[in-house]
Amino acid sequence: MEKGVRGKMRERAFTVFFMFALTLVFVSAVSALHLATRDTVARKAGMYLKRAVLAAAGLDGGLDDAGVAALYDAAVTPEPDAARPARYAVRDPDTGAPRATVFPRAFPGLWGTIRATVGLGPDGATLTGVAFLEHNETPGLGARVTESWFEGQFAGKRGPFRLVPEGTRSAAVDEIDAVTGASITSRAVRDMLNALAREQTQ
Amino acid sequence: MTSGRIKRIMLGGIGRDNPVFAQVLGICSTLAVTNVLRNTVVMCLGLVFTLALSNLTVSALRRLMPARVRMMAEVLVIACYVIIVDIALKALAPDISRQLGPYVGLIITNCIVMGRAEAFALSNPPLPSLADGVAAGIGYSCVLLVIAFFRELLGSGTVWGARVLGEWWTNWAIMVMAPGAFFMLAVFIWIVKGAIPRAGNAAGKESGKQ
Amino acid sequence: MPESMNLFAVFFSAVFTGNILLTNYLGMCSFLGASREVKTALGLGTAVVFVMAATGALNWLIYCLVLVPLDLVYLRFIVFIVVIAAFVQVVEMIIERTSERLHAALGIFLPLITVNCAIMGASLFMVIRNYGLGEAFAYGTGSGLGWALAILAMAGIRQKMAKARVPRGLEGAGITLIIAGIMALAFVGFNGMLSAGP
Numbered sequence: 335m336e337k338g339v340r341g342k343m344r345e346r347a348f349t350v351f352f353m354f355a356l357t358l359v360f361v362s363a364v365s366a367l368h369l370a371t372r373d374t375v376a377r378k379a380g381m382y383l384k385r386a387v388l389a390a391a392g393l394d395g396g397l398d399d400a401g402v403a404a405l406y407d408a409a410v411t412p413e414p415d416a417a418r419p420a421r422y423a424v425r426d427p428d429t430g431a432p433r434a435t436v437f438p439r440a441f442p443g444l445w446g447t448i449r450a451t452v453g454l455g456p457d458g459a460t461l462t463g464v465a466f467l468e469h470n471e472t473p474g475l476g477a478r479v480t481e482s483w484f485e486g487q488f489a490g491k492r493g494p495f496r497l498v499p500e501g502t503r504s505a506a507v508d509e510i511d512a513v514t515g516a517s518i519t520s521r522a523v524r525d526m527l528n529a530l531a532r533e534q535t536q
Numbered sequence: 537m538t539s540g541r542i543k544r545i546m547l548g549g550i551g552r553d554n555p556v557f558a559q560v561l562g563i564c565s566t567l568a569v570t571n572v573l574r575n576t577v578v579m580c581l582g583l584v585f586t587l588a589l590s591n592l593t594v595s596a597l598r599r600l601m602p603a604r605v606r607m608m609a610e611v612l613v614i615a616c617y618v619i620i621v622d623i624a625l626k627a628l629a630p631d632i633s634r635q636l637g638p639y640v641g642l643i644i645t646n647c648i649v650m651g652r653a654e655a656f657a658l659s660n661p662p663l664p665s666l667a668d669g670v671a672a673g674i675g676y677s678c679v680l681l682v683i684a685f686f687r688e689l690l691g692s693g694t695v696w697g698a699r700v701l702g703e704w705w706t707n708w709a710i711m712v713m714a715p716g717a718f719f720m721l722a723v724f725i726w727i728v729k730g731a732i733p734r735a736g737n738a739a740g741k742e743s744g745k746q
Numbered sequence: 747m748p749e750s751m752n753l754f755a756v757f758f759s760a761v762f763t764g765n766i767l768l769t770n771y772l773g774m775c776s777f778l779g780a781s782r783e784v785k786t787a788l789g790l791g792t793a794v795v796f797v798m799a800a801t802g803a804l805n806w807l808i809y810c811l812v813l814v815p816l817d818l819v820y821l822r823f824i825v826f827i828v829v830i831a832a833f834v835q836v837v838e839m840i841i842e843r844t845s846e847r848l849h850a851a852l853g854i855f856l857p858l859i860t861v862n863c864a865i866m867g868a869s870l871f872m873v874i875r876n877y878g879l880g881e882a883f884a885y886g887t888g889s890g891l892g893w894a895l896a897i898l899a900m901a902g903i904r905q906k907m908a909k910a911r912v913p914r915g916l917e918g919a920g921i922t923l924i925i926a927g928i929m930a931l932a933f934v935g936f937n938g939m940l941s942a943g944p
Contacts, residue, residue, distance in 0.1 A: 345602065348602060349602040349604055349605055352600065352601070352602055352605065352606050352609070353608065353609065353612075356597075356613070357612060358613055360612060360613065360616040361821065361824065362606070363616065363620075364616050364619050364620060364623075364820070364821065364824075365821075367620060367623050368623055368820045371623055371624075371626070371627040374625075374627045375626050375627050375630070378627070378630045379630070381628070390881065427635055432737075442875075444764075445637075445764075445871065445874065445875065446637075446871075446874040446875045446876070447874075447876055468634065469634075469637075470637040470638065470874050470875075472571075475571070475712055475713065477635055494791075513710040514707065514709050515713055517711055542764040543769075545836065565769040567774070568770050568771045568772075607831060607835075607857070607860060608828065608831050608832070608835070611827050611828065611831050611860065612827075612828060614827075615823045615824040615827050615828070616824060618823055619820065619821070619823050619824065620821075622823070623820065637874065638867070638870040638871060638874055639820075640867060641823045641870050642772070642863055642867055642870065643868070644823055644827050644866060645827070645863035645865075645867070646863065647775040647863075649833065710931075712773070713770060713934065714769045714770075714930045714934070715927040715928070715930040715931045715934065716927075717771065717927075718923045718924065718926045718927030718930060719923075719924060719927045722916065722919075722920045722921070722923035722924045722927065723921055725915070725916075725920045725923070726913070726915040726916050726920050727915070728915075729914075729915035729916075729920070730914075730915040738896050
């Protein structure tokens, strides 16, 4: 009886110890891996932002990472400062003339927040481009907003926008091709663009 | 003898004891990404990795593991491997990681991982457990890849992102949407059960027991 | 939109349009395994609603008050699943000691719940969508109810179907999946209700 109780105590202590040790080993392994890759991940994320800003200003041309970084430094000025940019002023890298103002936008999609960059030309109304940075839309449906035909259709258009079915390839200045099967995501994009246009004209 | 056994385990997991047909297990977390082939491949690789290593770890720890916290310990081990997959994806293939979003994390709750740990790794030595994990993972992946192939083909007219069906093809939007996966899996199971009557009978008995 | 309206929208979409089972396929294993009879389905459904609502809020608190301030977000998978597993175990112990009847009704389902993808999924989605505490709770409850609704409907249909003649290869899992597909189609139809007009 006595022994049984003590055995039980030891068993319990071992259980606690086991879980503790297991947690410690695995969590430290994972943390080590996280720390080791953190810089790579952060650098890649920064690269995405730079690419997205340039793409929204219509300056994307299949450059490698170094090319993007150089072009970004030459053409883009975060405003009001680099730490917490509210918008990016983009100049033409050759002439130095103002080319676009790029706005980072975050808006709710179907599943989660969608983050995008939207470029407006010097007139403050004509789009120079849109690039999607981050989203959690359904793969194969809403996630197709990152496909080049969708992202590429905005340059030269001006709102307020209407959606037309995918495949229309509309040339009208106020029409956007929606993504089939992703009406909520498409509407969210349209509403975000219209809201930005309203803000700018006020 | 050992190598013969491992071979048997491997073949069984892919064919006759295939987790999807024999038990219809674990389709939860991965079925959602089967509308695009490339995402499916990545998810499957992650799953095989997790399944193999968690089986190995659980098997290595099986004599030490107190029965009371068995589930907790298994879950912990599985979760760690999934985080490793997640971190690796973020660092090496950020594009795909962004596409898959939260689904990578859901590998943790994939019933196959837990199921193999409970059913096999807890009562077998590490090496066969590793083989069992790889086999179950590959068998599972095969099914999902076939489903993904047809869903992407019929739903978007593409394979691996490249257009194979011409402009004349009208996309079946339903295939990329949720119901498509259910129908596709059902039809697939139907065909396989029809083609392999023996496996069909075994599976029928299995589901009858539940 | 007023706060309460927003909560309702989150709740409604979790139950219907974004039904975690029929649009995200989460919790399929127990859905297929336990939808043979209405009684079992009801028991499991109840347990899921309860656990999902509680762990949704619990995980939100831990995520926002512990993980984010300490910059440990990358550990969220472990933390969420351990919280869920621990919560389920604690609930099981409490039920076992307090109510014999409840334990007889729910006891066998509780261990199944730890590996129910839907519960983990609800926690992960809630974090991704940047919900506040109220919304997280509404989302957890709604997802649980949506799941319970789907499995109850399925169990009802399967009970009716027990005597029907099904092609041999489709018996069991096959026909269940087809029914689930048709149900998913119906739930897709709820989509238009929340977002007005094109």
